[in-house]
Amino acid sequence: MNKLLYKTLKPISIYALLVLLLSIPAYYFIVDQIWVNELDKHHYALRGKIESRFTKLQLADSTIEQTIDIWNKIEPGSVFTPHPTKNITKDSSYSVIRFDDYLQDREQFRCLSTSILINNKHYRLLLETNMEEMDETVMAISVVALFFFLLLLAGFIFLLKRFSGKIWQPFYASLDALKAFRLNSDQPIRFEPTAILEFNELNQSLQRLTERNINTYKQQKEFTENASHELQTPLAIVQSKLDLLLQDQSLSKGQSAIVAAANSALARISRINKNLLLLAKIENHQFEDAEQLDLSLLLQETADILAEHLDSKQLSFEMNIHPGVSVHANGVLLEVMLNNLFVNAIRHSPRHGNISISLDAGGLRISNTGTTGLEPEKLFRRFSNTSPLSPGTGLGLSIIKEICDRYSWPLSYSFEKDQHTFFIRL
C-alpha cells in the first residue's frame, strides 16, 4: 500500500472503529430496553389472565388452595404466596441473575412481583421469565460490531486502492516526469492535462517553475560562454603586449622578473578562461559526435606524452592496462578527461611520490600520493579546490566530472593510506 493511500486509510479506519465501539453500548441499551418492556407487558398480561380465569372458575377456597399448591409445584416461572390482606405491597419489576438448577447455569431473569386477588384472598404472585444475560448480549453485539468493522476496513482498502489509485494517477505521472527532469537537458517538462483542477494547477505551476529554471540556467550558460569569448581578445592583447615588452633590450633584471610574474599570472587567467569555455561548450552539447575509442591505447599514449613530466618530479609510476578496453565517446572530451586526470595526479603528488593507474573493463582507477583527503562533496565543484600552494584553475575536476556525467560514468573519490584515488566506472 502506498504511503499516501495509507495516510487516508488510517484516520478513516480509526473513526469507523470508534463509531462501532460506541454503537456496542447503544445497541445493548436499546435491545435491553425493548426486551424488558416487552417482558414486563407480558407479565402484567399473564397476571390479568390468571386472575380473571381463577375468578371465572368460582372454585371453593379449599380447591383453590390445592390448585395453587399444585400450580406452584408444576408451573415454572410463577410462584403464589399467601399474603395477609393488611400489608399489600406495591408491584415491583426487576432483573436478577442467579443459578438455575434446571439449566445448570447462571441465568438472568426478568421478574414481576405483584399481588393477586382470588376469592377475596390476597396472594403474592412472582412471575419470572428467562432472558439473555447482559454480558452475553454485549458479547454478541461486540462480535457483530467487530465483524462489520472488518467488513468496513476491507471495503475501505479495496475502494481506496481502486479509486485512489485512479484519482492520484495524474499526481504520480507528474512525479515521474519531475524525477526524469534534468535541468541541463534543455527539455521542458510536458504534463498531460488531467480532469482534476488541483492537479492541473500543480502541473501548470511546475511547468512554469521548470521553464523559469531552464531559462535561468540557459542564460547562465550563455553568459559564461559569452563572457569567456569576450575575454579572449583582451587576453590576447595583454599577452601580445607582454611578449613585446620582453623584446625590450633595456629591461632591467627587476623589470624582467616583473614581466615573468605577469606572464605566469596571465597564463593562469587564460587557462581558467579556456576551461570555463570548455565547460560551457560541454554543457551546451558542442561535443555531440561520439565514436568507439580504444581507451587502453589512448591511456598509453597519454602516459607516454606525460612521461617526462613524471620524471621531472621523480614520481614512481605503475600502470596496469588491460588491452582492448573501448568506450563510446567523443574523442576530444576523452582526451581532455585523461589529460586532466593524469595532470591532476602529477600536480598534486609530492616529489618522489607515486602514481598508479589501472584500467580494465570495470573501470579506470588512478591513484596518487597525498597527505590529507579532500572533501568529497566540495571536490567537483568549480573553484572549490584552489589552494595557494598549487594554484591550478580550480576547474580540472569539474571538467572530469562533467565529462563523466555526460557519458553516465559514475565517478568516485576516496582517500586511503595516503593515496587519493579516483575511480571511473565504465
Add this chain to the structure above:
Amino acid sequence: MKILIIEDEPALAESISLYLSGESYRCEVAGNFDQAMEKISGYTYDCILLDLMLPGGDGIQILEILKAQNKQDGVIIISAKNALDDKIKGLQLGADDYLAKPFHLPELAARVFSIIRRKQFSNSNIIEHHELTLDLLGRTVQVNETLLALTRKEYTLLLYFIGNQNRVISKNALAEHLSGDIADMLDSHDFIYSHIKNLKKKLHEAGCSNYLKTVYATGYKWEI
C-alpha cells in the same frame, strides 16, 4: 615578405605587426572587412593573418574570395572562438593554419615562418641557417657536415627558435609550444630547462656557435 594582418583590435594588430616586422617581414594592417577586401584584391601577400569576426563582414567570406580567385597567399586564422566547426570550415576553405586567441606572439611567428617557407620554397624542404641545415621531411639537423641526433622535442624547439630569431621567448610560450594543453595544466615549466640544456649541449658539441642565449628570469633567445 609581405604579411597582411586582418584584425579589428588595433592594439593586437599593432603588437603582431611590431613583433613580426624587421628582419625580412613587412606588415600591413586591415581593420575591417572593406579594408581587407581592398588590400587582398590589390596585392599579393606571403601570409595573411585573418580574424574571423570583423566589422562589416565575416572573415570566412574573405577566405572564400581568396579561394575563388585562386590566390596562393598563405592564411592563418586567428580567432577568439576556437570552435571546432570554424576550424574545420576554415581549413577546408583553404586556410593553412588556425590559432585560437589568446596566443603567444612567438607561436604566431613560428607558424608564419612555417607557412612562408612552405609557400616560398614549395619544392624544397631544406632550411639553411648559418652553419645549420634542417631537413624538414627527414626531420634531421646538420651542423656543417655533422648530423645531430636530436629528440623530437629538441628538434621542435630548434625550429621554433629559428622562426623567432632575435626575439626573447618566454618559458610559458615554449612550454605551450612543446606540450600544448598539458603544459597549460602543469604549473611547473621545469621540463623545458632540460630540453634546452640538451639541445645547447648537442649544438655545441657539433661545433655550432652559441646562438641560444638564456635571458634572465624570462626565457630564451636565438641570437644571430
